[in-house]
Amino acid sequence: MTIEKEYTEGRTTFLSADVDHYSGDKKQPTTSLPVFYNPRMQLNRDLSVLFLTVYMDRHPVELMCEPLTGSGVRTLRYLNECPSDFYAIMCDTNPLAVDIAQRNVEALGFNNRAKVIHGDAKLLLMTESREKRFDFVDVDPFGTPTPYIYAAVQSMSPKGGLLAATATDMPVLCGVHPNIALRRYGGFSARTPFTHEIAVRLLNGFIYSIAGSNDCSIEPLAVVSTDHYVRTWVRIDNDRAEANQQAREMGTIVYCTGCMHSMVIPLLSKLLNVDFDHKREGCTGTLHLAGPLWIGALFQNQYLIDAINLLAKDESQTYHRRVSGILEKMLEESILTSRPYIDLHALCDLYNLTPPKTRIIIQGLKDQGFEVSRTHFKPTAIRTTASVNEVMQIILNYQMR
Ligand SMILES: C[S@@+](CC[C@H](N)C(=O)[O-])C[C@H]1O[C@@H](n2cnc3c(N)ncnc32)[C@H](O)[C@@H]1O
């Protein structure tokens, strides 16, 4: 018999397998839990509740699906904490998860707003959407979401919908296994100081190509990279013409290990004619290539503004303490995503310098007229219109004072 425990996350109380009991000394939930629940993903689910709420202000959501639901906590939180009266279909292959999710639905009084199905995620997405297609699909698996994205896009309402997907296969996405990234996501990952940005761009690039092969365009609303995962929220629209136009949002990122210069090269620019511009500075460092991947915008800043306002009005005080800081940084960086972020610590390491405080470099860049922001990806990184050499100059000026 499964040892269960009652948990409360956000404003929602539910049962799952007792994580402490089954994790033992590891203190980390593993995939061998009888029913999977990871309390460390609260931040992910908090952001998901906020983004779904602000999405619902713009687009109707009547029917949603979480095809890999575990204890059901994610969908239970949507049902309980988002304002709209939508219906949810939840699914899992694990009969213990289905049983506990079903009891959670009943305990929270959502029998008339949710059903839990025992089965395979891909099959469910294709079959359950035959009657009425989904306005929102949330893919939150172990590891990579790629095997489920095709079925998720096909299950989406012809009027368009929201697709959210989490990926936890970080060694693949972050350049430890670039060949596996090519196989899974259609682009090479790379080990660079901005490797997590490459990770979210590979995920969005993959979603773009699957949406495109179904005559749909994508509109990335937000991405998050934290702890051991990345997640994206993407609006899918039935718009073949826009999908054609979006070919310009696919490209590669070339990075030099010698000078840390990076260059975003659209696939449409005919790669061979592009001269990597660190050569002007006399650098002959080794170049690494990531992609093809999504080089377009990562955030819709009005969504972020609305999520921040929603959080400010929240009286429950149940959101993770990091949510507000992450949203603020996302908003700051949302208008500066045409180039990868620069990690100041990695840059200082390259030149054997002690890194100054990030805010000091930000001020130095602002004083020189550059646009600059923090990034939620890394506390030691910035986004800026300045080149790495210009950032380096500011660091050197500061060190010489
Ligand atoms: C990471 S957990 C889900 C966590 C959940 N979304 C949450 O926020 O707590 C992944 C779940 O997918 C289930 N699963 C694995 N393969 C599946 C498949 N092919 N179809 C449906 N469920 C599957 C596992 O049993 C597990 O409960």
Ligand SMILES: [Zn+2]
């Ligand atoms: Zn170089």
